[in-house]
Every structure is written in structure tokens, then in C-alpha cells.
Amino acid sequence: MTRRPRLPKPEDFTAPSHSALVAARLGLWLGVAFALCFATGLLSHHIQHPPGWFTWPTRPVNLYRITQGVHVLSGIAAIPLLLAKLWSVYPRLFARPPLRQPVRLAGHGLRRISILLLVCAAFFELVTGVFNVAQSYPWRFFFPQAHYAVAWLAVGALLLHVAEKLPITRAALSERLGAKAPSEPIGGPDRSAAGPVRDDDTAASGRRAFLRTSAGAAGIAVLATAGVTVPWLRRVSPLAWRAAVGPQGVPVNRTALAAGIVVPADFQLEITWPGGRRGVYLADLAALPQRTAELPIACVEGWSASAYWTGIPILDLLGHAGAPTGRPVRVSSLETGGLYSTSVLPANHASDPLTLLALRINGEVLSPDHGYPCRLLAPGRPGVLQTKWVARLEVLA
Amino acid sequence: MRTVRLLLLLLGASAVAYGGWLLYPQIDTTLPWLVGGPLLHDALVAPLVALAGLTLSRLVTDPVRRYWITAGLVATGTLLLIAVPLTWRPASAPPNPGLQDRDYPLELTTALAFLWIVIMIILILIHVLSRRPAGRSADDRG
Secondary structure (H helix, E strand, C coil): CCCCCCCCCHHHCCCHHHCHHHHHHHHHHHHHHHHHHHHHHHHHHHHHCCCCCCCCCCCCCCHHHHHHHHHHHHHHHHHHHHHHHHHHHHHHHHCCCCCCCHHHHHHHHHHHHHHHHHHHHHHHHHHHHHHHHCCCCCCCCCHHHHHHHHHHHHHHHHHHHHHHHHHHHHHHHHCCCCCCCCCCCCCCCCHHHHCCCCCHHHHHHHHHHHHHHHHHHHHHHHHHHHHHCCHHHCCCCCCCCECCCCHHHCCCCCCHHHHCCCCCCCCEEEEEECCEEEEEEHHHHHHCCCEEEEEEEECCCCCEEEEEEEEEEHHHHHHHHCCCCCCCEEEEECCCCCCCCEEEECHHHHCCCCCEEEEEECCEECCHHHCCCCEEECCCCEHHHCCCCEEEEEECC | CHHHHHHHHHHHHHHHHHHHHHHHHHHHHHHHHHHHHHHHHHHHHHHHHHHHHHHHHHHCCCHHHHHHHHHHHHHHHHHHHHHHHHHCCCCCCCCCCCECCCCHHHHHHHHHHHHHHHHHHHHHHHHHHHHHHHHHHHHHHC
16 A cells, blocks of 8 residues: 655544643643742742842751752653653644634634744753753853743743643543543544554553653653762762762862962951951951851752851851841952852841851862852852852941 | 633733743844754654654564563663763863763763663563463463
């Protein structure tokens, strides 16, 4: 039997993976992954660019480590789930537009546009996300801004998609996977007539198999990368983009060389506040009462590593200098320019006794790459805000 | 349900509008990366997957065996996709101690080898288990 090659129709796809029962379940899982990703991403964005109403707690000290770990791992899990979902609904791509009915045609067009937007945005977020964690930038746009903007597009398009599909999805989710006659097959209402005769048990087990494979692939993807933030998986994950290695046992994102750091021989930490100023020599800093705390460096890229940091609590240091406390503090680096050369400690972080101006890491003097002569280490904040090579503390009004 | 759908529609449209407004300043550099995903998927990846599925269904007719081979292929594809940025990084990036600290091609090969050994073992087990009852019944009769 020979047939002329033609563009396939939805009815040509007869595999059980294209059932609406499968698509609805994958959609639900993917929705959960995207919701987790969006919520944790929004948190991370707000911690770095806090609006007036936003406060981020200082406890538990691992909070950001967890939220950002969830962010990258739910994104990783979404990769196989998105591909499985797209495969499940692939036949719909070939649905012919109702050309003779203008009203239905308009609806069809709007749906197609919103789906295209959703797929564009979903791919964009996942692809740029995995490239960013590997710090590989084969593009010219500014990643944090673009990733944030497209996250809104993705979530908006997802809500539009849910609004449109809600009745079908609800019906499909309430039906058992082994249902004899799926409520509405993806291929169109008359698929069973067009497709080859297939016994129901085979179709049901085929649906289950496809869902199991998709969930399994998501699990393997998470297992293969979770070592970046889950300590006992470090040696298991072959594709962890970071490990707890680096100078003095902790990875480094930006080296002293890359930041162009030169520490003057007569280095003085400058502490300023409205109406006052004081310089403190490094030797005097080391002579102040020190505190050691186990705090994580938790990066926006999802990797994290804990270390024992020793230094002076910022609260004590300000008190020692005679500066007011209980206010936000701007921390500036010896690094001039650069995106992360300054950060603002909100008042609750500046007043926390665990917020340290660290001089030592794991018992050793900070190496240049870890921020010698001194660096900020505040509980529960992203690594990019833990300013290194600190030169100045500025108590804000 | 109608109210919920309407609400979702409104929320969704506002989020899309806000995202579009945020993205607008970078639209020229991001557009190829936005459109690239679906284009590559729909025109290249999905047809290739379809072809692979058709070929596999001709080669392996037993559904249980095909299930495990498919699972292996899907997991392999997923791991390969995640590995792309780790193995392909522009050399111009600044040095970064502790980043990409391992030999990724080697680790990936080892993981894939492990995966396929597990799948092989499962396939052999299925083969052995599916033969045993038949063999035993033959013995009983004899």
C-alpha cells in the first residue's frame, strides 16, 4: 500500500500517549513544577530588588538555600515533563483551522497564539536557566532581566491556557487512566473510528507507561543534578554544575583577579552613618570579640555550600564604632563597578547577631578569592549579596 | 466554573502584558531565543522522536521490552540535554574555581553506561521470567 506523502492530521496519531487523559496529567505535573519555579524565582527576585513591602527573614539560615534549590530543581524536572507534554499534544499542531467559520476561526487563532506564547516562554525559561547555572552565556541579552520578564509571560500564558482548557482538564483528571473511552481524545472526537482497532487494556497500559516514563525521566534529571545543593548527592549527581570544592573548601564565583582587587597595605574599614565616620584597621578588627557560625553560601544558580565563618557580628561592630543600629546598612566592596560591588542589608539582617563581617573561613584567614580582608556573611541571603572585599559599611538613615 | 475561568483569563492577560512590558527593552536580542525553542521542537525534534518511535515499534514488538527500552532512551535524551551547557561553554568566560569541577563527558558516559546496564539487566530478567513458567509446565507434563 502506497500513499502520497501529506501533512499528518490529528487523527493519524493513535498512540496512547496522545490521549487527553495523559495530556491532562502531564499538564498538572508541569503546572506544579512551573508554579514552584515561578514562586521561588519571584522570591529570589524580591530578595535582590526588595520592594518596600517586602521583608525576608534571617531564619532559618538555610531558607534561601532551600527556595533556590527548589527553583533550579523544579526547572530541571520540568525539562522532560515539558517535552513529554508537547509530545502528548503534538497531534494538535496539525489541527486544520476552521477556514469557513470566521468566529470559530478567530477563536482558533487566539488559542494558537496563546499556546505559541506559552511554548516560546516555557522553552526560553528552561533553556536560559540551564545555561545560566552552568554560567554559559551564548547570547547577548542580560540574563536576570530577560529570565524575569519571560517568567511573567510564561505564567500569564499558562493561566490563559488553564482558563481555556479547564473543563476538558477537569473531566480528564476525574477519569481513571484505565477508562474504556477517554472523554475527548487529543486527536479529535472521532479518533477511535479513524485509528486502528486497539483493545482498551493495551491503550490504558500504554497511557500508564508513558506517564511513568515521563515521571521517571524527571526523577533521573533531578537526581543527576541535585548534588549542587543536596550534600549527600554530591558524589551521585554526574551533572552537578558545582561541587563543594574550591579554595578553602567552598566554591568561588568571582575571583579577586577577575574583580581587579588590590588591597592597600594600610587597609582601613570605613564605617559611616549620618553625622559620623570611623576607620578601623584590619588588626583592630581581628582584635575585636569574634563569633563563629556555620552559614551557607547559597547562590542564585542553585548551588550551595556550608562553611564555618569567623568574624565580628555587624551589630557589635556598629556598636563598637558608635554608629546607630537597627537601620539598613549599605555594604560596599573594594571592587569598583561590577553589578554586585555593593549590597544593602535590610534592618532585620543588619541587627541579626549571625550577620558577620567575616575574616576567616573554616579556621583559615580568608583567601583573596573568598574576599580577603573581610566579607559579609548574612544568614539566608543569596550569595551575590554576600559582598566580598568589604571596604565600607554605610548606615543608612 | 465560568467565574474561575474569567478570573484566570484576566490574571493571565495582565501577567502577559506585564511580562511583555518588562521584556520590551530586550526584545531584539531575546526574540531568536524565544522563537527558536518551539521551531526546533516542532520541526525537528518531534518528527525525529516520531521516527524513532515508529522504528522501535517495528524492531521490538513485545510491549514490556519496548517500554524499558523507551524509558532508557527518554532518560538518555534528558541527560544529554541537561549536559549541553556543561560541555559547551564559551571560553571567554572568566576563570571560576569550583565551577564545572568535573570531567562532564566522562561522568555522563559513566551515568549512561550505568543506566543501560540496569536496563539490560531488567530485559534479561524479563526474558528469564517469561520463559520459566513455560519451561516448568513442560517439565510437569513430562
